[in-house]
Amino acid sequence: MINSIKKDGVKIGIFSFIVFLFYLYLSYCTPLTHDDWTWGIRLGMNRFYDGFKDYNGRYFGNICELIITRVDWFRFLIMGVFGAAIVVIPLLIAKATKLTIAFLSLFLMLGVSSDMFSSTFAWAAGFANYNTATICILVYLLIVKNIFYEKNPSYSVWLVIFAVPLGIGSQLFVEHATIYNVFAGAFVIIYSFMKFRKFFYFHIVYLISALIGAVIMFSNGAYVKIFTGADNYRTIDTDMGIFEKIYSIFSTSMYKFLIMNNILLNFALAIFCIFLLVKIGTNLPIWKVWVKNIFMVILTIYPFYRPLIVDRMQLSIFTDVAKTSELEAWISLLFYLTILFTIILFFRKSSLKVELSFYLISAVFVAGPLFFVTPFGSRCFIISYTFFVLFIIRLLVYFVDERYVNLNAISVPIITLSLSLVVAYGIIFAQIKISDNDRMDSIQKQIDEGKKVVTVKPLKHEKFLWNSRLMIPGFQADNFKIFFNLPKDIELKNAPK
Missing domain, CATH: 1.20.140 (Butyryl-CoA Dehydrogenase, subunit A; domain 3)
Structure with missing residues (x-):
């Protein structure tokens, strides 16, 4: 029995590494788009020097975006790690040790709509805020999952200390996750007390830290503008x-x-x-x-x-x-x-x-x-999507534990479906990478030929990328020129689709 568990653990470990390599490959093939170009130039750093004053309270998300738009290898690495983590951590929370369940998690996470994929997994700015916030929530749930067991939870001193950076850091990525983390922290304390008749230091420290993090986020002047209607982009309808x-x-x-x-x-x-x-x-x-x-x-x-x-x-x-x-x-x-x-x-x-x-x-x-x-x-x-996936994974683990399901009977279709999506995404993003290289080569060739009006080719499979076409005229097109060190006097125009 113990040997079987160890073998399953090794299989999940190998699976996790392969999934990491897959997401690493996708991140390598994914070009920066839209406001990634803004974050990658001086304008992005100016926001940092201003302390993101009146911009937003996503301090950690903004810093992450500043780094990953400047350091390619770090972007590939962190997107590979977090891409794999969003697949694997639900398995750890649900205590899933079977490879078939792991492939189901991968299949479901790759099964997001193209719009969701393009604005999270395949967009540095979206990834820097939304995927990171999702991972922070999953890490917290991984730690407190023991409140749903019959045995009293226990937490080491190191976990209690870790609750401080986790609680504060989780709050500085995206606003609705910030509010949710306070709710989750309060629920865990109340439920644990009702079930075990005691409070736990980790739970208390996390909630206090989450509240501190929420105050830090929402003290940014941007939210005053939103509530007063002075923000030109985000609004609250009071009518x-x-x-x-x-x-x-x-x-x-x-x-x-x-x-x-x-x-x-x-x-x-x-x-x-x-x-x-x-x-x-x-x-x-x-x-x-x-x-x-x-x-x-x-x-x-x-x-x-x-x-x-x-x-x-x-x-x-x-x-x-x-x-x-x-x-x-x-x-x-x-x-x-x-x-x-x-x-x-x-x-x-x-x-x-x-x-x-x-x-x-x-x-x-x-x-x-x-x-x-x-x-x-x-x-x-x-984040909502990930919770639904976690629900499915946990339910399947229950079916297996109760012997309602024979995983051997369904492993082939689940693994086949998962690998089909892996191959499909692999081909799609390989073609995106090739078309991105071709686009930049075409731009440089036109510049070398002395053309003042430069045509920008569209990328392949645009629906899997976030706003990869330049908005012309517009500041994003101007930032595109700055980011790629193109001559200021050239005029860019989009090639027809």
Whole structure:
């Protein structure tokens, strides 16, 4: 038994290293785009010299961006490490030791929408804030996962000391993660006290540190401008009531980023919840039988709505786009609530029920602050997406432990699907790298020929990159010239697609 565990551990270790190499390769092939060029020139350093005054409180995220836009090898390394970490840490939290589960985690993380991938994994600025914030949350959950065990948690002195930089540092990347970390810290303390009837130093020190970090972030003058309406980009709509505001945001855009656009993830959520209902939904009272059947209908239909009804058949019940969005928002909410109440109503193991419910509630709670500050994009939901993946991984570990699932029977399709995405991304980003080199060679050749109007070729697979086309005219195009030391007197123009 011990030898088997050691072998599984070695396999996960090798898997982690290979995933690191894969993300290292992707980062090497990914060009800097959009405001990466701004961060990589003097304008970026000026923000640092000003202490990011009235810019934002993402101090660590901003510093990370300054470094990775200047030091290529460090960008490749850190994006490789964090890319692998976002796949592997959920395995450690869920205590998953089987290679099949590891490949499922990789498949789900690669299964994000192209918009989410382009604005997080494939964009230095997005990575510097959103992926780093996600890893900080996962590291905290990895440490406190023992509150869901039956045995009293214990933490070394070194972990208690580590709680200070972790708590403060986690707060200085992105705002909604900052708010969530305070919520998570408070939940862990309250739940641990209710379960074990004692407080733990690590929990207390982390929450205090998180509160300090939150104060540091939100003391930046940028947030005063946002709340007073002086910010030209981020705004808080004060014309609506709070509930009207929440409904408006969720029914127009948030439901897409949070739930509907996650096509592969939704299929996985539905399959695992249906399987759970089948396995544990026995010997039930009549009302629960009805609820179970209704849940299974919802779980069966919803995942097909976006890829089949919307994308493939292009059907819509309403001609009015606003009404269609409202309908989609409601059925997306129904899908989420079905998953949540599948755990609450049908799951028997109390500690695991709390753990799984916590991940599901966290996925929504961490997105909550986005109701009040606009605009936002899919990158803001990478943390929510990761919580859903963690939920799936933890549920699969439970199935394996209870012998509901024979991993050998499903290992081939899971590993095949995962490797298919790996190969696809590998080819896509190899072509992106080649086209980026070709673009820069073309620009230099035109300059050497004395041309004053230089055509900038588009990159391959633009949807996997964040704003790789120059905004002409605009300051991003000017910063592009500065970043690549191009002559100031040339005029850039985009080649037609």
